[in-house]
Amino acid sequence: xxxxxxxxxxxxxxxxxxxxxxxxxxxxxxxxxxxxxxxxxxxxxxxxxxxxxxxxxxxxxxxxxxxxxxxxxxxxxxxxxxxxxxxxxxxxxxxxxxxxxxxxxxxxxxxxxxxxxxxxxxxxxxxxxxxxxxxxxxxxxxxxxxxxxxxxxxxxxxxxxxxxxxxxxxxxxxxxxxxxxxxxxxxxxxxxxxxxxxxxxxxxxxxxxxxxxxxxxxxxxxxxxxxxxxxxxx
Numbered sequence: 001x002x003x004x005x006x007x008x009x010x011x012x013x014x015x016x017x018x019x020x021x022x023x024x025x026x027x028x029x030x031x032x033x034x035x036x037x038x039x040x041x042x043x044x045x046x047x048x049x050x051x052x053x054x055x056x057x058x059x060x061x062x063x064x065x066x067x068x069x070x071x072x073x074x075x076x077x078x079x080x081x082x083x084x085x086x087x088x089x090x091x092x093x094x095x096x097x098x099x100x101x102x103x104x105x106x107x108x109x110x111x112x113x114x115x116x117x118x119x120x121x122x123x124x125x126x127x128x129x130x131x132x133x134x135x136x137x138x139x140x141x142x143x144x145x146x147x148x149x150x151x152x153x154x155x156x157x158x159x160x161x162x163x164x165x166x167x168x169x170x171x172x173x174x175x176x177x178x179x180x181x182x183x184x185x186x187x188x189x190x191x192x193x194x195x196x197x198x199x200x201x202x203x204x205x206x207x208x209x210x211x212x213x214x215x216x217x218x219x220x221x222x223x224x225x226x227x228x229x230x231x232x233x234x
Contacts, residue, residue: 081110081152082205085217086198088114092219093194097121101147103217105210107157112150119146154211161212163188163231173203178224188229197225 088100098121101113116122122139126148136151166188170181179192190200197217204210215229 078154078211079205081154082201082210084150084152085110085112086201088112089194089198089217089219089225098125100217100219102219105154105156105213105215105217107214108154110152110154110156112152113147114150115145115147117145122146122148156211157214157232158212159232161209161231165207165209166213166229166231169203169207169209170200173200175199186231186233188231190227190229191220191224194225197227200227 085100085103088103091098092100097118098114098116101115103110103112114122114125116125119139119141126137126139138149138151140147140149163183163185167183170188170190175196176193179190179196181191182189190197201210201217204213213229213231215227218226218228220226
């Protein structure tokens with residue numbers, strides 16, 4: 001600290017004088033020194049909270065997404081699914097614009113594929129396809145043809161089905177004279193008219209065999225239908 005005297009007379013002062021200005025080096029207080037540190041700490045805390053908040057939001061979105069993905073699908077009656085396939089088989093017999101290509105009855109779903117030359121026919125089909133349960137479908141184009149694939153929930157491939165049951169059922173079913181039947185230990189094949197395939201499928205449903213096998217119905221280029229049934233191997 002030093003004093004400068006600009007007011008009193010010049011020279012050495014014999015007495016103490018108040019006529020002076022004092023200049024002190026101002027020291028930073030502890031409070032002023034800690035403000036930048038507080039601001040830095042708060043900024044770091046905000047960034048940390050923001051990082052964890054973003055992570056939490058991402059985790060929540062993932063959980064919600066997976067919950068929708070793995071959400072159990074609405075139960076659909078097996079008879080309703082069979083009726084849909086049977087109707088399409090019948091319509092394929094007289095409709096030129098919409099044709100059933102194949103229907104695959106698997107363990108957890110039934111995938112039904114329909115084809116048409118015009119995309120508008122496929123679009124009109126899906127617009128008119130109204131069910132109480134939401135049935136997912138996919139429209140695609142392949143080899144100059146338009147397709148729609150319907151995905152029905154299903155619970156098939158249950159235990160208890162064997163080829164002997166299918167052979168006995170075929171012996172009781174009334175077929176046309178255009179029928180062809182082949183089988184092995186674990187596979188049963190039936191080829192014939194649409195009425196033949198429908199009759200056999202209805203017999204399988206009536207005897208409780210429909211969900212004990214995985215099978216496919218194919219519409220051949222010849223106009224005939226082909227039923228291929230697979231039994232579980234021991």
